[in-house]
Amino acid sequence: MRTAVRYKLILVCLILSISPISHAKDDTTKTKWELGIGLGVLSLPHYRGSDQRDEYFAPVPYVRFRGEKLKVDREGGRYYFINGETFKLDVSAAFALPVDSDDNRSRQGMPDLDAILEIGPRMQWFLWESEDRRLRFRATAPVRLAVNLSDAGNEGWFFAPYLQLRYYSTMETAFSVGPMWASEKFHDYYYQVDNQYATVGRPAYDAQAGYSGFRFTLTNSQRISKHYWWGGFIRYDLLSGATFEDSPLIKQKDALMLGFAISYIFNPVKEYYTDPYRE
Numbered sequence: 001m002r003t004a005v006r007y008k009l010i011l012v013c014l015i016l017s018i019s020p021i022s023h024a025k026d027d028t029t030k031t032k033w034e035l036g037i038g039l040g041v042l043s044l045p046h047y048r049g050s051d052q053r054d055e056y057f058a059p060v061p062y063v064r065f066r067g068e069k070l071k072v073d074r075e076g077g078r079y080y081f082i083n084g085e086t087f088k089l090d091v092s093a094a095f096a097l098p099v100d101s102d103d104n105r106s107r108q109g110m111p112d113l114d115a116i117l118e119i120g121p122r123m124q125w126f127l128w129e130s131e132d133r134r135l136r137f138r139a140t141a142p143v144r145l146a147v148n149l150s151d152a153g154n155e156g157w158f159f160a161p162y163l164q165l166r167y168y169s170t171m172e173t174a175f176s177v178g179p180m181w182a183s184e185k186f187h188d189y190y191y192q193v194d195n196q197y198a199t200v201g202r203p204a205y206d207a208q209a210g211y212s213g214f215r216f217t218l219t220n221s222q223r224i225s226k227h228y229w230w231g232g233f234i235r236y237d238l239l240s241g242a243t244f245e246d247s248p249l250i251k252q253k254d255a256l257m258l259g260f261a262i263s264y265i266f267n268p269v270k271e272y273y274t275d276p277y278r279e
Contacts, residue, residue: 038263
């Protein structure tokens with residue numbers, strides 16, 4: 001059962017993490033959409049700070065959608081409340097995959113980590129762009145509530161503001177950097193060791209709220225042709241100085257995540273493949 005859930009979530013994560021660009025409507029103002037299918041690979045640690053990781057290889061759907069408020073594009077799926085030229089406010093989401101504690105040496109005997117949906121508002125400020133609009137700089141501040149998908153329980157909140165530099169050429173490249181903070185409940189979920197789960201090699205530990213590390217993210221995507229698109233990302237979290245770095249569940253003070261997908265598009269939209277980076 002857990003394997004099936006993890007398999008489904010990996011498909012969603014690849015779509016939201018490295019989904020392609022969608023930015024145009026036709027002359028009749030009808031919503032343009034594209035559908036396709038591809039293959040994706042993902043490599044990530046069991047949790048940030050774990051010295052064990054999983055790799056996934058799976059078919060992934062390709063979806064492009066642009067509505068008045070709801071959009072699915074390079075930013076993933078989101079709903080806009082404000083969509084101005086220099087300021088935007090939307091609701092966006094991210095996922096954390098489940099972990100079977102029997103498969104993780106550090107968590108043996110502890111409860112499993114269920115799949116987590118992180119959802120909440122995101123503010124964006126567009127600070128600068130070049131005259132040709134190819135180079136852009138913005139500040140983004142997402143605040144997300146962590147929802148346990150097994151019981152819809154609240155697992156705390158996560159705040160990860162970042163600065164992003166984005167460049168458009170034959171491909172689109174974006175580099176983002178920023179710190180992270182989280183509530184005590186969020187850190188408890190991943191890093192606390194209650195007394196009943198303490199062992200000689202895993203002492204009890206009480207996680208605290210506060211600084212949660214520093215994140216670097218690099219993404220690339222390209223519309224290769226009318227029918228083909230590829231995208232990928234590299235994300236690196238530096239955990240030194242995080243409030244939970246002394247947890248016995250922390251085995252390394254960094255976390256590397258990688259993903260790549262290539263897709264075939266069934267119903268290509270002309271505006272997307274002739275000018276794929278147009279806003």
